Amino acid sequence: MRTYSGHSTAQASNELYRTNLAKGQTGLSIAFDLPTQTGYDPDSELARGEVGKVGVPVVHLGHMRTLLDGIPPGQMNTSMTINATASWLLALYVANAEEQGVVAAELRGTTQNDIVKEYLSRGTYIFPPVPSRRLIVDMIAWCSEHAPLWNPMNVCSYHLQEAGATPVQEIAYAFATAIGVLDAVKASGQVDDDDFGQVFGSISFFVNAGIRFVEEICKLRAMTEMWDQIGLERYGVTDPKARRFRYGVQVNSLGLTEAQPENNVQRIVLEMLGVTMSKRARARSIQLPAWNEALGLPTPWDQQWSLRMQQVLAFESDLLEYGDLFDGSTVVEAKTAELRDAAQAELDEVLSMGGAFEAVETLKARLVASMARRTRRIESGEQTVVGVNAYTESTESPLGGDGAILTVDPAVGQQMVADVRQWRSSRDQAAVDAALAELKRVALTDENIMPATIALAKAGGTTGEWGTLMRDVFGEFRAPTGVAGATGGTTGTLSAVADRVRSMAGGPPRLLVAKPGLDGHSNGAEQIAVAARDAGMEVIYSGIRLTVDQIAASARDEDPDVVGISILSGSHLELVPELVERLRSDGVDAPVIVGGIIPEDDRPRLIDAGVAAVYTPKDFELATIMSEIATLTERRRNGS
Numbered sequence: 001m002r003t004y005s006g007h008s009t010a011q012a013s014n015e016l017y018r019t020n021l022a023k024g025q026t027g028l029s030i031a032f033d034l035p036t037q038t039g040y041d042p043d044s045e046l047a048r049g050e051v052g053k054v055g056v057p058v059v060h061l062g063h064m065r066t067l068l069d070g071i072p073p074g075q076m077n078t079s080m081t082i083n084a085t086a087s088w089l090l091a092l093y094v095a096n097a098e099e100q101g102v103v104a105a106e107l108r109g110t111t112q113n114d115i116v117k118e119y120l121s122r123g124t125y126i127f128p129p130v131p132s133r134r135l136i137v138d139m140i141a142w143c144s145e146h147a148p149l150w151n152p153m154n155v156c157s158y159h160l161q162e163a164g165a166t167p168v169q170e171i172a173y174a175f176a177t178a179i180g181v182l183d184a185v186k187a188s189g190q191v192d193d194d195d196f197g198q199v200f201g202s203i204s205f206f207v208n209a210g211i212r213f214v215e216e217i218c219k220l221r222a223m224t225e226m227w228d229q230i231g232l233e234r235y236g237v238t239d240p241k242a243r244r245f246r247y248g249v250q251v252n253s254l255g256l257t258e259a260q261p262e263n264n265v266q267r268i269v270l271e272m273l274g275v276t277m278s279k280r281a282r283a284r285s286i287q288l289p290a291w292n293e294a295l296g297l298p299t300p301w302d303q304q305w306s307l308r309m310q311q312v313l314a315f316e317s318d319l320l321e322y323g324d325l326f327d328g329s330t331v332v333e334a335k336t337a338e339l340r341d342a343a344q345a346e347l348d349e350v351l352s353m354g355g356a357f358e359a360v361e362t363l364k365a366r367l368v369a370s371m372a373r374r375t376r377r378i379e380s381g382e383q384t385v386v387g388v389n390a391y392t393e394s395t396e397s398p399l400g401g402d403g404a405i406l407t408v409d410p411a412v413g414q415q416m417v418a419d420v421r422q423w424r425s426s427r428d429q430a431a432v433d434a435a436l437a438e439l440k441r442v443a444l445t446d447e448n449i450m451p452a453t454i455a456l457a458k459a460g461g462t463t464g465e466w467g468t469l470m471r472d473v474f475g476e477f478r479a480p481t482g483v484a485g486a487t488g489g490t491t492g493t494l495s496a497v498a499d500r501v502r503s504m505a506g507g508p509p510r511l512l513v514a515k516p517g518l519d520g521h522s523n524g525a526e527q528i529a530v531a532a533r534d535a536g537m538e539v540i541y542s543g544i545r546l547t548v549d550q551i552a553a554s555a556r557d558e559d560p561d562v563v564g565i566s567i568l569s570g571s572h573l574e575l576v577p578e579l580v581e582r583l584r585s586d587g588v589d590a591p592v593i594v595g596g597i598i599p600e601d602d603r604p605r606l607i608d609a610g611v612a613a614v615y616t617p618k619d620f621e622l623a624t625i626m627s628e629i630a631t632l633t634e635r636r637r638n639g640s
Contacts, residue, residue: 001026001285002026002028002248002285003025003287003303004029005303007031008052008409009052009057009415010058011066012056013030014066014069014070016300018070020303024311027076027079028109029078029079029081030055030078030079030080031055032055032080032089033052033053033056034053034054034517035050035518036463037055037082037124038084038085038124039084039126039468040464040518041420041463043420047518049571049574050517051416052408053570057416059423059463061095063092073097073106074102074106076109077109078093078108078109079112079285079287080110082112082113083112084115084124085467086111086136086139087135087139088457088467091450091453093107095454105146105149108149109151110150110151111154112154113152114155114156114206115132116129117155117156119479121162122156122521123520123545124518124520125520127475127477128476129360133180134184136184137181138190138449139450140199142448142451144191144195148198148202151204152202153202153203154204154205155174157174157206158206161208161210161252161254163523164367166370167215168346171219171343172344172350173350173363175226175227175347177356178205179351180355180357182203185199188446190448197237200231201239201242201246205245206248208249209249209272209274209275210251210254211255213271213274214331214332215339216271216274216275217274217326218332218336219339221326222339222340224281225336225340226344227243227245228240231243247284249275249287250286251268251271251274251288252271253294257618258294258618260392261292262291262399263386265291272313273313276319277319277326278324278332279323280324288306289306290302290306292399292405294617296405296570296597297408298406299404360480365482365484366482368482372487372489372531375531378620379622389620405599410574423460427459427460432456432461434459435459436456436465438456439452440472443470481526481543486530487530487534488531488622493624494531494626497623497627497630500627501536504630506637508536508537509532509537509538509630510560511529511540511560511561511564512541512558513539513564514551514564515565516576517545517571519568520545528564528622528625529541532626532629535623537626540560548575548578548579551563552579552582552583555588555590561637564592566594566595567594567596573602573605577606577609591632591635591636592611593611593628594611595615612632613632
């Protein structure tokens with residue numbers, strides 16, 4: 001039983017973890033901030049505005065010590081949501097444990113370490129597919145020998161559903177990723193055939209549970225059957241326990257609504273039931289979002305509520321006292337078979353393209369198109385979302401008010417800049433330089449990367465230093481946006497916008513869509529780009545993680561009628577006003593609109609900073625947004 005948490009500083013997060021454990025939480029699920037996830041130190045220009053916002057900054061071994069102070073590493077099961085920098089964070093975790101006399105062989109936990117879903121959904125990738133896969137393979141091989149109780153990879157179908165994946169796509173793309181890694185482990189020669197069953201058994205999954213209750217139960221039953229078959233037939237794993245489909249779950253965040261957020265409570269409970277009622281396909285661990293996560297960072301009380309939901313199910317209900325409630329159900333068995341067969345066909349197609357790592361561009365385009373179809377169904381009313389496009393009448397909620405959302409003090413960023421500079425000045429620089437040189441030497445060979453990475457952690461290296469060296473060796477990657485090949489159609493009110501756009505004096509609006517900062521959640525930006533293109537507009541969208549300078553340069557070069565900024569990491573009050581000021585100083589007069597997870601209290605502050613319009617998840621009617629973009633374009637062209 002976990003809650004996904006971490007914010008501000010290692011000390012503040014440690015206090016939160018201890019509080020949650022005292023309330024009955026039985027494991028840790030660590031959320032890292034975006035600079036940590038993408039390999040930057042707090043004093044990097046790219047980290048500005050992002051430090052401590054959506055997770056905890058862990059820059060060096062001192063932070064890992066503080067983060068886990070008073071939490072015995074040999075007794076705790078720790079899940080770390082980390083991918084591109086997973087080997088570095090595991091190295092810090094191992095180094096901290098060894099300082100306390102706990103060897104790696106005693107550690108239990110999971111590193112997420114699924115880079116394919118970063119390319120497809122989450123966006124916190126750094127390196128190209130091939131070197132990224134090498135890092136994952138090295139971690140798996142190292143853990144097999146030194147940390148056999150640790151799950152070195154947690155294949156994340158969760159994020160695929162968040163990006164619009166159907167159940168069939170979620171199953172197929174997750175298994176294609178696992179196969180791509182396991183095949184590479186075999187090919188590396190680092191694991192003996194006799195030990196491969198243990199490696200197969202160490203691969204875990206992180207699955208999404210959506211609101212379609214019966215379909216989600218059947219999805220998990222299908223995944224359980226298919227994973228067992230893959231282990232037996234593709235890899236020859238004879239131990240049935242090693243072939244178990246072991247998964248943790250966070251229930252669906254995509255379906256959480258900003259409008260009438262209290263409805264999220266029953267959504268969360270239904271989705272939790274979907275991964276617990278079928279015993280043969282039951283989650284091993286669950287972490288639940290808070291009811292108000294569509295509004296901003298939840299408070300400790302909100303996290304407590306989510307934990308209590310699990311405890312009521314486990315300790316008050318009789319659900320866990322029985323065998324599988326669905327064995328023999330003709331409805332469930334038929335739906336399970338339907339999903340299994342369709343997912344197998346999709347998986348076979350991905351493998352025929354070379355595998356998940358080789359087919360990133362195709363898979364991304366398919367997910368963007370799938371999300372566009374979902375968005376259009378909600379807009380048209382074909383798919384009902386209670387409180388959003390139906391049953392919108394509401395009385396004022398007593399759950400809001402001051403303090404309802406956790407905000408991170410902007411001073412944390414400067415505090416962490418001072419911290420990392422103090423750390424660098426007080427360490428043995430010669431030892432760090434030697435460790436960096438050895439890590440570079442190893443990275444340029446086919447040796448396993450983990451021993452040198454652990455040595456750098458012990459010597460006092462930082463996240464940014466590890467990231468910079470790896471970028472120098474492996475290069476950086478910009479994943480495909482998926483927008484070019486996706487369409488949502490122009491039915492209904494969007495057709496009327498398209499008709500208007502075709503007749504506009506001066507031609508269709510030119511919309512620049514951009515994502516400043518390190519946030520990689522690109523669903524909103526992609527759907528705006530697809531809808532604008534479907535409405536006949538000219539769209540300029542070059543993907544995620546752009547600096548203010550890059551966006552301003554693009555605006556100067558492209559001369560857009562409107563600049564659309566997507567931002568979800570809580571850095572809007574720092575980055576957006578700076579961007580508006582930069583655009584104006586560069587002579588760009590295009591109105592700026594902003595979309596993202598933006599608290600209502602922040603809306604007037606953005607308007608005062610020169611933003612023309614602010615959109616949040618409750619603004620689901622894309623045709624309305626497109627119409628307003630057309631109006632802003634006309635006003636600009638008319639000089640008003």
